[in-house]
Amino acid sequence: MNAIELNELDIFYGDTQITDNISFDIKQGESFALVGESGSGKSTILKAIMGLAPKWNGSIKVNNVARSHGIDYDFAAQCQMVFQDPYGSLHPRKTVDATLSEPLTIHRISDQNERIEQVMQSVGLDLSFRFRYPHQLSGGQRQRVVIARALILEPKILLLDEPTSALDVSVQAEILNLFKKLRKERGLTYLMVTHNLPVVSFLCDRLAVIKAGKLVEVTGVEQLRQGNFKHAYTQELYAASGGVIS
Amino acid sequence: MSEDKLLEVKNLRISFPTTRDRIEVVKGISFDLGREKLGIVGESGSGKSLTGRSILKLIRAPGQVTADKLSFKNIDLLAQNEKQMRNIRGTKISMIMQDPKFSLNPVMTIGAQISESLNAHNKLSKSEVNQRVIDMLNDVKINDPERVVKLYPHEVSGGMGQRIMIAMMLIPQPDLLIADEPTSSLDVSVQAQVLNVIDDLISKKGMGLILISHDLVLTSRYCDRILVMKSGEIVEECKASELANAKHPYTRGLLAAIPSLNETRDELPTLNRLQKEPI
Numbered sequence: 001m002n003a004i005e006l007n008e009l010d011i012f013y014g015d016t017q018i019t020d021n022i023s024f025d026i027k028q029g030e031s032f033a034l035v036g037e038s039g040s041g042k043s044t045i046l047k048a049i050m051g052l053a054p055k056w057n058g059s060i061k062v063n064n065v066a067r068s069h070g071i072d073y074d075f076a077a078q079c080q081m082v083f084q085d086p087y088g089s090l091h092p093r094k095t096v097d098a099t100l101s102e103p104l105t106i107h108r109i110s111d112q113n114e115r116i117e118q119v120m121q122s123v124g125l126d127l128s129f130r131f132r133y134p135h136q137l138s139g140g141q142r143q144r145v146v147i148a149r150a151l152i153l154e155p156k157i158l159l160l161d162e163p164t165s166a167l168d169v170s171v172q173a174e175i176l177n178l179f180k181k182l183r184k185e186r187g188l189t190y191l192m193v194t195h196n197l198p199v200v201s202f203l204c205d206r207l208a209v210i211k212a213g214k215l216v217e218v219t220g221v222e223q224l225r226q227g228n229f230k231h232a233y234t235q236e237l238y239a240a241s242g243g244v245i246s
Numbered sequence: 247m248s249e250d251k252l253l254e255v256k257n258l259r260i261s262f263p264t265t266r267d268r269i270e271v272v273k274g275i276s277f278d279l280g281r282e283k284l285g286i287v288g289e290s291g292s293g294k295s296l297t298g299r300s301i302l303k304l305i306r307a308p309g310q311v312t313a314d315k316l317s318f319k320n321i322d323l324l325a326q327n328e329k330q331m332r333n334i335r336g337t338k339i340s341m342i343m344q345d346p347k348f349s350l351n352p353v354m355t356i357g358a359q360i361s362e363s364l365n366a367h368n369k370l371s372k373s374e375v376n377q378r379v380i381d382m383l384n385d386v387k388i389n390d391p392e393r394v395v396k397l398y399p400h401e402v403s404g405g406m407g408q409r410i411m412i413a414m415m416l417i418p419q420p421d422l423l424i425a426d427e428p429t430s431s432l433d434v435s436v437q438a439q440v441l442n443v444i445d446d447l448i449s450k451k452g453m454g455l456i457l458i459s460h461d462l463v464l465t466s467r468y469c470d471r472i473l474v475m476k477s478g479e480i481v482e483e484c485k486a487s488e489l490a491n492a493k494h495p496y497t498r499g500l501l502a503a504i505p506s507l508n509e510t511r512d513e514l515p516t517l518n519r520l521q522k523e524p525i
């Protein structure tokens with residue numbers, strides 16, 4: 001069964017068309033990457049799946065149910081998003097504790113204290129940060145709060161928008177290992193936007209490449225590992241990503 | 247102080263109060279900067295952004311900054327009042343903040359904001375200003391700049407926000423640019439093109455650069471020298487081209503944690519965080 005199905009998706013902001021005829025399916029338990037040009041519509045696609053893009057044509061299905069154009073709370077228990085901009089997606093007057101307990105309260109979950117401590121530990125945030133406000137945290141600490149908030153309801157599907165780009169490579173490695181482990185243990189499905197092809201190589205099964213709102217290529221991770229792409233734009237991305245420290 | 251020394255930092259300490267005590271998050275670091283590209287890499291939460299902000303005196307109370315020396319081109323920054331600092335910020339020292347969209351004004355269009363940062367220091371005609379803004383956005387590889395100048399910050403993508411911030415900070419041609427994760431949401435090829443624009447200013451104007459980044463491949467290629475920070479201290483300093491031969495176990499651990507394009511390991515190596523000092 002498919003966790004996410006996009007069919008001929010055109011998304012608009014006002015009169016400007018952002019994506020053009022995007023179609024792909026993601027199987028349950030699959031880890032799927034979306035890569036491509038800055039400004040090409042990657043975050044917009046994730047927002048549309050979450051119900052945060054007001055105007056689109058085509059169809060979006062999550063676990064075989066057609067998505068509406070709005071937000072609903074039941075959906076939040078199945079599918080959560082890590083936003084690209086951690087500062088903007090955290091409320092400036094809410095502590096880490098308030099941010100993490102809010103979804104638990106909405107969904108009437110009782111063992112709040114345990115869950116908060118557990119999720120903070122799993123993203124590598126020391127418990128001493130629990131009562132801090134966003135402006136009292138570093139960029140990477142804020143990013144981990146956003147990841148913890150997405151994990152705390154134990155959703156089956158995660159939409160991840162550049163989830164590790166503000167983390168040092170060792171913390172990144174911990175978070176990527178965590179994602180891999182959760183997927184193995186709980187069968188999670190990931191749709192991850194990243195510009196980091198090595199991260200795709202580590203975590204994903206397939207990747208879609210997007211440029212100027214259009215899908216140029218969908219391919220498997222083996223093709224990525226071998227640098228074997230059909231489209232010139234993907235080749236260019238791959239060639240530029242080959243850097244190693246020597 | 248020699249002619250090419252732009253910045254001198256001696257024994258910089260930054261602390262915040264807690265319920266019991268003050269805790270130091272930057273613990274007495276010292277470094278110099280010439281007309282060069284200095285990379286600062288290291289642990290998340292190690293004090294990189296605060297170090298950058300302290301140079302511009304942007305740490306607000308209850309945060310506290312002390313140093314034996316903090317000087318920029320023979321100006322003692324510690325002795326400058328807020329009004330004097332406002333003259334230095336932007337014109338002489340610019341900083342690209344880690345959360346670019348958050349540091350842009352949400353109710354002002356992109357075009358108006360970039361023009362403002364240009365106008366503050368130049369007397370140009372309106373059409374000259376508009377042209378400079380469009381040119382600058384083209385330089386940082388923004389597609390369709392005529393459309394983008396009319397957008398508000400929440401209407402641009404993450405990577406566009408980063409490039410807009412770079413355009414805005416470069417347009418007044420500062421002597422020192424502090425760039426905090428300026429290209430973290432750009433793919434490697436656009437990143438290289440944007441860094442070329444910064445390079446131009448370095449070679450033409452002799453600007454100095456402090457580049458804060460988690461991208462070790464980028465800093466080792468692009469910078470001249472690298473500082474590695476961990477828990478508020480500089481644990482290693484090396485020539486950028488020598489990063490692969492770094493000695494400190496922390497730096498070695500970072501190098502080992504980078505995934506590769508052909509990544510088939512089931513788990514990535516991480517630093518053993520149980521060794522982390524208690525706070």
Ligand SMILES: Nc1ncnc2c1ncn2[C@@H]1O[C@H](COP(=O)(O)OP(=O)(O)OP(=O)(O)O)[C@@H](O)[C@H]1O
Pocket residue numbers: 013018037038039040041042043044045084397400401402403404405406431
């Ligand atoms: N609220 C909005 N109103 C108008 N235009 C918008 C809005 N949000 C995004 N856009 C436009 O949609 C396009 C796609 O943006 P999106 O954020 O999806 O890009 P992206 O692929 O995620 O890029 P990046 O890699 O830089 O984050 C951009 O041209 C952007 O200016």
Ligand SMILES: Nc1ncnc2c1ncn2[C@@H]1O[C@H](COP(=O)(O)OP(=O)(O)OP(=O)(O)O)[C@@H](O)[C@H]1O
Pocket residue numbers: 135136137138139140141166168262271289290291292293294295296297309344
């Ligand atoms: N206002 C504040 N009050 C208390 N502690 C703070 C405050 N601002 C920052 N800190 C702490 O200071 C430390 C250094 O923060 P800084 O933002 O400089 O880290 P960083 O090296 O830039 O990390 P990152 O790579 O994650 O952005 C962090 O542990 C952070 O939690």
Ligand SMILES: [Mg+2]
Pocket residue numbers: 042043044084161403404405
């Ligand atoms: Mg985006």
Ligand SMILES: [Mg+2]
Pocket residue numbers: 138139140294295296344426
């Ligand atoms: Mg920082």
